[in-house]
Amino acid sequence: GDSVTQMEGPVTLSEEAFLTINCTYTATGYPSLFWYVQYPGEGLQLLLKATKADDKGSNKGFEATYRKETTSFHLEKGSVQVSDSAVYFCALSGSNSGYSTLTFGKGTMLLVSP
């Protein structure tokens, strides 16, 4: 079945550092890929998505490129802020069912210090 693997956290960075959170996936067909962010005590917010190979999703300075050859969708940001501290979830939406159910990774906590 489908699966998503993320790097384990927490990832601890200083403000303005470069961020990479790795995500790889296993899926049949051609899934869509997503990054969601969860701030403490809140629900999930869609951060960005990509629906086909080589697509780049971007939002709020975050980027991720759909790499079919390496089955990856790594999240990057050039300069993190304290307000980026949250848990980041990589997810995929399978293409086989005709509707959208998401398979999530376990999440990576990001802690940014001033």
Place this chain on the structure above:
Amino acid sequence: NAGVMQNPRHLVRRRGQEARLRCSPMKGHSHVYWYRQLPEEGLKFMVYLQKENIIDESGMPKERFSAEFPKEGPSILRIQQVVRGDSAAYFCASSPPNGGNTIYFGEGSWLTVV
């Protein structure tokens, strides 16, 4: 995630009691999904519903859990005879009638079983 309304946000139940979680989808959305987030874990799909129909309940525990999405009113996730292991965050998500692969999450309902 604006627009998907869940209540209660926090619920405490004693073992053996019933828990009812409600979800009103975004305006214009007719597809509802329920996910469960156990501590230190990613979200796991539970059930997918359209109005008056359960489409996919492959992620629902076989006993004590049920879900409905009536013609009028919110979707309900019902957990009978709760046990400590049911303590989790339960997230509802919705998507529009034409499908698509982006779903929008509510802020979650945190269930604590004491």
